[in-house]
Amino acid sequence: xxxxxxxxxxxxxxxxxxxxxxxxxxxxxxxxxxxxxxxxxxxxxxxxxxxxxxxxxxxxxxxxxxxxxxxxxxxxxxx
Numbered sequence: 001x002x003x004x005x006x007x008x009x010x011x012x013x014x015x016x017x018x019x020x021x022x023x024x025x026x027x028x029x030x031x032x033x034x035x036x037x038x039x040x041x042x043x044x045x046x047x048x049x050x051x052x053x054x055x056x057x058x059x060x061x062x063x064x065x066x067x068x069x070x071x072x073x074x075x076x077x078x079x
Contacts, residue, residue: 003059004079007071010052020044020051027055030069036061 011019020043027041040056056077057065066074 004056004077005059005062006075006077007055007057007062007066007069008052008073008075009054010050010072012050014049016049016051017043017045020053023053027053027069031055036065 009020009023011017011023024041024043030036031038031041038055038057041054043051043053045051055065055069055071062074
């Protein structure tokens with residue numbers, strides 16, 4: 001079984017929420033452009049000054065996607 005990795009982009013400041021929501025749109029555009037079989041993207045708001053956008057990928061694809069999109073961090077994804 002192939003592990004899944006959650007690639008994460010952190011946004012801070014008064015417009016963090018809107019920035020994270022907008023960044024997810026770019027992640028979806030990248031998936032469509034590259035014709036990837038991925039559908040797990042999203043964003044989370046933690047408070048008015050911190051939000052994040054994310055994309056879940058298979059570990060085998062993580063390096064190439066990481067190098068192309070340069071996330072701030074990553075973690076093992078638990079369903």
